[in-house]
Amino acid sequence: MTRNLPVVAIIGGGFAGTALALQLAGKAEVTLFEPGPVGPGLAYGTAEPAHLLNVPAAGMSPFPDRPSHFADWLAAQPDAPPPPAEGPRFAPRRLYGRYLQELWAAAATEIRHVPRAVSRVERLGEGGGNGRGFRVTDSAGEVFEADRVVLAVGGFAAGAxxxxxxxxxxxxxxxxxxxxxxxxxxxxxxxxxxxxxxxxxxxxxxxxxxxxxxxxxxxxxSHVTGAFPPPWPMPLVEGAVPGVRAAFCWLRAEAARAAAAGQPWQAVIDGVRPLVQRIWRGWELAERRRFLRHARSAWNLHRHRxxxxxxxxxxxxxxxxxxxxxxxxxxxxxxxxxxxxxxxxxxxxxxxxxxxxxxxxCTGPEGGRAWREAAPVAGLLAEGLLAEEALGLGLSVSPAGVALDAAGQPVAGIDVLGPLTRGALWEITAVPDIRVQAAALADRIECGKYDIPV
CATH class of the missing domain: 3.50.50.60 (FAD/NAD(P)-binding domain)
Structure with a gap:
């Protein structure tokens, strides 16, 4: 019996789009739109040997169920720098970009790559085309139809x-x-x-x-030099999400406890990371604004090492x-x-x-208005199929990444992946978080789940 696979258009071929495409290989008919090389994106496209990953190699696999995949690949590369005598390995970003490209090359027979940008996405009416939900037009005017569209656009380069x-x-x-x-x-x-x-x-x-x-x-x-300590246990009481001031008092108190036990403050930050999305979702809009205004710089300083x-x-x-x-x-x-x-x-x-x-x-990938003005996001915003999140951090989405329209309603068939979901999740810019998000979306696509509660 021939299996009726979902038809998925992924817009963006950086880490987020590539990770999703790899996890959907054989489970969906995937077309990935990316005018540049698939895999490296802005983050891992550098050729400079001095540019190192800021996450240890052991945490950089795109597959949550195979966490050592990249570390094992790195160990087999003859041109990789030797591992340190003690502690985790921080690989050159150019090697990680090459790794992603090799993964893509191995899966390319199962995934269609269109080496062009997307200029427009339209939702089709009942019975339109082949019964698909969306029409995708690329920069050359070629038209594709898909059941689902995934916006995996991440960092945007700044202007010249x-x-x-x-x-x-x-x-x-x-x-x-x-x-x-x-x-x-x-x-x-x-x-x-x-x-x-x-x-x-x-x-x-x-x-x-x-x-x-x-x-x-x-x-x-800096990350800890030498052997990494285990994450410091940071349990949250069920139903209790501290506000910004209470959260930072909590972090300082736990850092003091960790120091008394001979553990560095970095272990406390690593311990709270799995809870960050839950804490962020538990904050009202005013509390999120308070964080961005008063605590964002301090958090980023300790979090992004x-x-x-x-x-x-x-x-x-x-x-x-x-x-x-x-x-x-x-x-x-x-x-x-x-x-x-x-x-x-x-x-x-x-x-x-x-x-x-x-x-x-050197202020990092362009935040500004770049993502709002880029096709096809700009057109979807103008039509009301997408909406900007209230804090200007990205698109309005459900916690699961389903796009919300201008009326705040889920748009069945449009999903957002990666940094443009920061407004809903905050902690969603690093590989360990995006790969989990991509795996969850791949499962929903395979099961044909569209309507996710907001």
Missing amino acids: GAPPHLAGDPWDPAALEGLAPDAPLLLVGLGLTMVDVLLALRDRGHVGPVTAISRHGWLPL VAPEAAARIGAELASGGLRPLAARLVEWRVAGEGVEAVLARRAGGTELLRVARIIL
């Missing part, structure tokens, strides 16, 4: 800026080219992207002074004076000769005029 004086997209190779080895630079942002850019510059032979700014002037924190190897290099930069972190913001800039004059407003008060060869924006 005003090259060569202001580089808006730090992932564009041109952002780091054409610089004298001793050229002074200004990096706007002090997070993980700044670490990537600074280490890539140094590996290219750049030795000039670098000033990096952010609102608080906080540098990224760098590999110990990268942290050691940043420490050496600080010790040598090669990196100067400042709590400041960029007020304005202007071309001055062959370089740039930047006016900085210091958090402690006053301004500083800084002369540099180039400004590089």
Whole structure:
């Protein structure tokens, strides 16, 4: 008997879209739309050896039921850096991108890849086409029909800026080219992207002074060096979800208890991670706003940590004076000769005029309006089939990722996967969380479940 498989269109071929496609192989007729290479996406498309994963290799398998899949693959690669004598392994991101591409190549016979973007998605009426629910039109005008559409669009690259004086997209190779080895630079942002850019510059032979700014002037924190401690037990009382202030008091108290037991604060953050989505869902909108306004930076600092190897290099930069972190913001800039004059407003008060060869924006993948204005999201928003989440973090979805329309009702057949579900889940930007979300969606698709309670 021929099995009637669901027909699924996945829009976006970064990690989220690739993970879902791999888990649907043989369970659905999948068409994946991605104009670039399938797998690496913005996060893992780098070729710089200094760019390391910020999650240990043991946590980077796209398959929840095969957690060691990537670590086993990495161990067999002759060009992989040797593992540390003690503690977890943080692999180069370029190798993880290659891993995803190899997984895709192995499954490509079961999954159709359209190497073009999608320009429009339309919901069909009763009896339209082949009875499918949606019509998908790609950038070349080719039309496809599908039972379900999955929006797996993740990070968006920033704009070009005003090259060569202001580089808006730090992932564009041109952002780091054409610089004298001793050229002074200004990096706007002090997070993980700044670490990537600074280490890539140094590996290219750049030795000039670098000033990096952010609102608080906080540098990224490191994972534990050496053997990883187990996650600290952080149970929540059933039905009791602390507010922002209570949650941070709880974290501080548990960090003190962990320290008294000889365990680092990182174990406490790792222990609370599985509870973050539950805590976020339990907060009213006002409490979520309070978190974003007062606690977001502190949480991200402790949650998104760098590999110990990268942290050691940043420490050496600080010790040598090669990196100067400042709590400041960029007020304005202007071309001055062959370089740039930047006016900085210091958090402690006053301004500083800084002369540099180039400004590089290191604020991470574009949040702004990029995802709202990209096809096909923009069209679906205009038609009311999608709605923006109240905090502007992404699309309005149910906790299961089912799209909600402008009236707040589930849209049967449109699912959202990955970072654009942050408004509903918050903790949904890293591989360990997205792979679980992708596996749950794959199960629902295989079982033909559309209507998920909001």
